[in-house]
């Protein structure tokens with residue numbers, strides 16, 4: 001998380017460049033991936049490769065390892081695997097993500113309990129736990145009210161908040177497609193970092209996202225991910241630059257409103 005904060009500050013950006021590579025040939029995909037990294041790196045607070053898009057290719061694991069080499073060392077790479085299994089299996093996924101691939105962080109699905117999360121917590125790694133996801137059908141699971149009060153996503157957020165008092169580097173995944181839910185979770189967890197996908201192809205409202213999710217105290221706490229709208233752009237560098245500038249204008253407003 002410290003690396004992430006340093007990078008967000010030095011790049012002046014909260015943009016997370018999502019890497020969900022698609023294409024017909026292995027050479028074409030590798031070349032495009034390398035190109036996107038080179039063109040967007042100066043605007044990237046982090047990169048987020050989604051594991052599924054790599055595993056679907058015959059050389060996917062090697063490509064992920066090459067990707068880590070292409071990404072500048074000071075830019076965190078979050079491996080989006082949405083991992084979630086019992087402790088000894090989670091431990092193996094953590095070894096894969098951190099030791100085999102060299103990722104600086106992961107996404108985790110908390111459904112199986114704390115032991116699905118904690119094997120990923122290492123002092124120098126970031127762990128983003130799903131709380132309120134961007135997909136529409138998530139509503140019927142995550143907005144379910146619990147007998148103890150609050151929703152399932154509130155419960156996930158509360159558990160992560162509690163665990164973060166003993167384990168550094170924990171954050172939440174909160175989708176950009178529901179800014180009310182984002183504002184609600186920001187209020188519930190004022191300090192945690194949120195990874196926020198759903199801007200771009202999924203139609204999340206960027207302005208509402210920054211207003212709802214950015215920490216008014218320091219203009220940080222938010223990593224806004226977009227994948228397809230950068231991958232499919234004619235000029236990925238320009239797309240990343242434009243998005244960064246829009247985010248920065250909005251977060252300046254957010255911080256000055258709070259003063």
Ligand SMILES: O=C(O)c1cc(=O)[nH]c(=O)n1[C@@H]1O[C@H](COP(=O)(O)O)[C@@H](O)[C@H]1O
Nearest residue numbers: 050080107133134175197201202226227228
């Ligand atoms: O954990 C994620 O990154 C994630 C959580 C979520 O709630 N919604 C979501 O879309 N994602 C991921 O974020 C990326 C979104 O891609 P685009 O819709 O193309 O920007 C994909 O890799 C998704 O798997």
